[in-house]
Amino acid sequence: MKNLTEFLTNPIFNSLTKYPSIQTFHKMEKGILKDELTFPANENLEVYMTEKIDGSNIRLIIFNNDYLIGSRKEWIHAKGDRLIPNEQVMYLKNYVEEVLKSYTFKKNILYCIYGEVHGTGIQSWRNYTLSSQSYGFRIFDIWSMEKKDIENLLISMKSKDEVSNWRENNNQPWWNMNEMTTFIINCCGLVEYAPFKLLCSIKNIPTDIEETYEFMRRFQHTDVNLDGTDKLNAKAEGIVVRTYDRSYIAKLRFEDYEKTFKKMKRK
Numbered sequence: 001m002k003n004l005t006e007f008l009t010n011p012i013f014n015s016l017t018k019y020p021s022i023q024t025f026h027k028m029e030k031g032i033l034k035d036e037l038t039f040p041a042n043e044n045l046e047v048y049m050t051e052k053i054d055g056s057n058i059r060l061i062i063f064n065n066d067y068l069i070g071s072r073k074e075w076i077h078a079k080g081d082r083l084i085p086n087e088q089v090m091y092l093k094n095y096v097e098e099v100l101k102s103y104t105f106k107k108n109i110l111y112c113i114y115g116e117v118h119g120t121g122i123q124s125w126r127n128y129t130l131s132s133q134s135y136g137f138r139i140f141d142i143w144s145m146e147k148k149d150i151e152n153l154l155i156s157m158k159s160k161d162e163v164s165n166w167r168e169n170n171n172q173p174w175w176n177m178n179e180m181t182t183f184i185i186n187c188c189g190l191v192e193y194a195p196f197k198l199l200c201s202i203k204n205i206p207t208d209i210e211e212t213y214e215f216m217r218r219f220q221h222t223d224v225n226l227d228g229t230d231k232l233n234a235k236a237e238g239i240v241v242r243t244y245d246r247s248y249i250a251k252l253r254f255e256d257y258e259k260t261f262k263k264m265k266r267k
Contacts, residue, residue: 003066008075012154015163019057019072019114019141020170025241025250026209033209033260038250039202045248047205047241048177049197051223052251053138054127054237055118056088060096062111063147067096091135092117103187108147112172115139116194119226127234129226136226140194140240142180143172174246195223197239202248205241213257220254 007013026033039045061068069077069092077089105111118128119135128136145153157163175183184191197219206212222236238253 004061004063004068004078005066007061007068008078010154011160012157012163014070014075015160016153016157016167017059017061017070017112018167019059020168020172022240022249022251024256025205025212025252028256031259032263033256035207035209037207039248043202045202045243046199047202047243047248048199049219049239049241050140050194051197051219051236052238052240052253053116053118053194053222053224054123055116056122058092058115058117058137060092060099060111060113060115062096062100062105062113063109064107065100065105067100069093069096087133088117088119088122088135091119092137095137098190099187102190103183109144110147110150111144112142113139114141118224124237127222127236128224131227134226136224138192138194138224139180139184141246142175142183144175145173170246176245194240202241209257209260212252213254213261216252216254216257 023038024033025038027036027038028034057072059068059070059072061070067079068075069089077093115137117135117137119125120129120131120133122135128134153166157166180193184193206215216239219239220235222234235254237255238251240249240251242249
């Protein structure tokens with residue numbers, strides 16, 4: 001593997017590097033949250049909370065000064081205009097090329113950087129900007145793997161199902177918070193993490209659905225306003241809670257709780 005060109009049409013590599021699904025804090029069934037949690041209630045986990053941004057999930061794949069940009073499902077750009085970019089992708093293209101200038105990535109290591117691009121025309125974009133062309137990008141996860149290990153992994157996996165199981169069971173060598181913080185510092189302010197909200201024991205988060213929603217409301221305003229004013233400090237999509245080493249991660253979306261309350265009233 002000299003560069004990433006050969007992986008543009010490789011469905012195994014595409015599936016391998018997709019961001020895995022994140023469980024909800026309360027279990028969900030047919031769009032309704034249940035009073036059952038997705039982790040043992042008696043576990044004493046320290047978790048940190050970050051804002052969940054209502055944008056598009058993006059992966060940046062970097063290898064030996066080459067790169068791919070992908071959405072959650074497909075590739076949307078490759079270095080050298082191997083895929084044609086639109087305005088949003090042009091923003092990401094310029095972004096990743098600046099990152100390559102500011103940070104020294106190790107040779108023969110594949111880096112998978114995940115983040116959320118938000119702004120004009122993306123999801124609930126008016127929560128973040130009123131501009132006709134304004135975008136932001138916040139990272140939230142990274143893993144990396146040596147060339148020989150990624151090659152062996154691709155050879156050993158025979159089907160998309162096998163790859164999907166590997167991915168969804170969190171077998172990726174995720175970076176911990178210290179590693180990600182060091183990366184952000186070394187990028188000299190170019191890279192920003194999803195806005196931090198709180199560090200606490202998971203036992204401090206109420207387990208009752210209505211009480212959980214009330215707990216979430218203290219984090220209801222977004223911290224990623226792109227216009228530089230408080231006028232658009234609109235409602236955030238929710239929060240993400242995770243352990244330091246990412247062994248546990250869950251999302252809490254305001255919309256999920258609000259839909260659950262509406263459906264419960266109809267019954």
